[in-house]
Amino acid sequence: MGLKHVALVGFMGAGKSTLGRRLAERIGAPVTDIDADLENLVGSIPAYFEKHGEAVFRGVEESAVTEALLRNGRSVVVLGGGAVTSPATRELLGDRATTLWLDVDVETCWSRVRDSDRPLAQDYDDFRRLYEERRPLYADAADAVVRDEDDAGALRRLGELVPAEGAVALVSDSHVAGIHGVDAQLALGTRLAETHELPPGEEAKTLAALDHLWQEVRLDRTGTLVALGGGCTTDAAGLAAAMYLRGIAWVPVPTSLVAQVDAAIGGKTAVDLPQGKNLVGAFHWPVRTVIDPALLETLPAEQRREGMAEVVKTGLLAGEPLWELPDDELVRRCAAFKAAVCLRDPHDLAERKILNLGHTFAHALEAAAAYEGVTHGRAVALGLLAALRLSGRDTASVEELLRPAPVRVDRERAWHALQRDKKTVGGELRLVLLGDEGPQIDVPVPAEDVRRALDALIAG
Ligand SMILES: NC(=O)c1ccc[n+]([C@@H]2O[C@H](COP(=O)([O-])OP(=O)(O)OC[C@H]3O[C@@H](n4cnc5c(N)ncnc54)[C@H](O)[C@@H]3O)[C@@H](O)[C@H]2O)c1
Numbered sequence: 001m002g003l004k005h006v007a008l009v010g011f012m013g014a015g016k017s018t019l020g021r022r023l024a025e026r027i028g029a030p031v032t033d034i035d036a037d038l039e040n041l042v043g044s045i046p047a048y049f050e051k052h053g054e055a056v057f058r059g060v061e062e063s064a065v066t067e068a069l070l071r072n073g074r075s076v077v078v079l080g081g082g083a084v085t086s087p088a089t090r091e092l093l094g095d096r097a098t099t100l101w102l103d104v105d106v107e108t109c110w111s112r113v114r115d116s117d118r119p120l121a122q123d124y125d126d127f128r129r130l131y132e133e134r135r136p137l138y139a140d141a142a143d144a145v146v147r148d149e150d151d152a153g154a155l156r157r158l159g160e161l162v163p164a165e166g167a168v169a170l171v172s173d174s175h176v177a178g179i180h181g182v183d184a185q186l187a188l189g190t191r192l193a194e195t196h197e198l199p200p201g202e203e204a205k206t207l208a209a210l211d212h213l214w215q216e217v218r219l220d221r222t223g224t225l226v227a228l229g230g231g232c233t234t235d236a237a238g239l240a241a242a243m244y245l246r247g248i249a250w251v252p253v254p255t256s257l258v259a260q261v262d263a264a265i266g267g268k269t270a271v272d273l274p275q276g277k278n279l280v281g282a283f284h285w286p287v288r289t290v291i292d293p294a295l296l297e298t299l300p301a302e303q304r305r306e307g308m309a310e311v312v313k314t315g316l317l318a319g320e321p322l323w324e325l326p327d328d329e330l331v332r333r334c335a336a337f338k339a340a341v342c343l344r345d346p347h348d349l350a351e352r353k354i355l356n357l358g359h360t361f362a363h364a365l366e367a368a369a370a371y372e373g374v375t376h377g378r379a380v381a382l383g384l385l386a387a388l389r390l391s392g393r394d395t396a397s398v399e400e401l402l403r404p405a406p407v408r409v410d411r412e413r414a415w416h417a418l419q420r421d422k423k424t425v426g427g428e429l430r431l432v433l434l435g436d437e438g439p440q441i442d443v444p445v446p447a448e449d450v451r452r453a454l455d456a457l458i459a460g
């Protein structure tokens with residue numbers, strides 16, 4: 001998709017014109033200020049209002065907004081305070097613009113317009129009533145709320161952090177796009193050439209979703225793909241970058257805890273096949289990974305729990321209670337730990353396998369549940385219990401932190417799935433366990449012990 005206009009809505013006196021000029025400068029686009037254009041057209045707005053009435057004025061205003069939004073090429077369009085009362089305008093905003101609501105308190109607005117000749121700003125009580133009346137309309141029209149110009153918040157530095165000179169395509173999951181997409185767009189500023197959306201969740205990790213994306217992207221070989229979202233987005237967009245024009249640069253900007261501590265680190269990208277997860281992919285290291293734990297503030301609690309399972313796994317591997325750290329340290333340490341392991345063994349031939357701690361059990365439980373009803377995080381929490389027990393370690397930390405409840409799946413099915421994953425050699429399986437010297441790969445464990453550990457994770 002090309003770039004939509006950026007539209008600014010909000011009450012009179014909010015400061016839309018000033019913000020509009022600054023945003024236009026930041027993204028290198030022209031600005032259209034509807035009120036200023038109307039003054040050129042009809043002369044003084046208060047006088048016109050007085051002579052023809054509000055309904056006529058709204059009609060003229062609606063045509064001016066329509067014309068501005070239908071224009072090709074990206075611009076910043078500043079709407080008058082009452083323009084959103086038109087349903088047609090609200091609909092057009094939805095189609096043609098990324099709409100920002102400049103939300104400023106009523107006192108500030110009043111203090112800026114009380115001495116003006118604006119017809120709707122003559123009496124404080126009326127002003128206040130109108131302010132309350134309009135709020136739901138702004139909320140309905142807007143994709144995001146801004147309070148001031150520097151509200152690009154968490155992602156403010158993204159523009160400088162994306163290396164190289166070429167154009168940037170922003171790819172995000174449609175849910176995350178609604179929350180952080182505008183910030184990312186503003187932060188990328190003049191570098192941004194295209195925006196694209198993937199479906200949220202595993203649906204992004206399909207060849208159909210990538211096919212759709214590849215057909216839309218216009219970048220040349222100097223371009224960079226920026227992937228904003230959870231692990232599904234970074235996995236899918238990373239593979240899209242690996243294959244588009246035989247490989248272009250990409251920068252993951254992970255927004256979930258799973259993605260910040262795990263999925264976006266290490267250069268593995270993949271999509272799923274009906275036969276199984278992650279069966280088609282590539283090693284394609286990003287040119288940079290931009291991690292901002294502030295993005296996690298909007299993450300739902302159940303998604304956070306998913307990530308905590310990988311955090312606890314990383315802490316156990318590192319031999320430090322990383323899970324006790326505050327968010328920014330926790331993310332930094334976990335991401336650094338995984339990055340170091342992956343840089344020493346980029347192609348997963350030896351040391352990197354330690355990252356599978358607990359995962360043999362987790363995958364068996366997920367497969368036995370046919371990937372429904374048992375999340376990866378819960379399965380990993382249980383898998384860690386089994387790995388700790390087989391390592392002769394205390395399981396208190398995992399039990400307290402993750403409270404893994406046994407799952408109700410068919411025991412035989414889980415055991416078959418585990419054996420499909422790990423071949424038994426001479427009655428033994430090889431697992432990642434924690435030894436006295438730290439994590440060890442390929443530790444031989446008698447099959448009956450593995451079976452018993454697996455059974456203990458299953459309810460009933
Ligand atoms: N490549 C690797 O090395 C690697 C490692 C681990 C996991 N993975 C993959 O990662 C995927 C799981 O990642 P995930 O758990 O992030 O799933 P996800 O991408 O589906 O994100 C989970 C949900 O959280 C939402 N979300 C994300 N960030 C948000 C935010 N800041 N605020 C509000 N909502 C937000 C998403 O829209 C989605 O609905 C799996 O497909 C897995 O295979 C890959």
Ligand SMILES: [Zn+2]
Pocket residue numbers: 310359376380
């Ligand atoms: Zn995992």
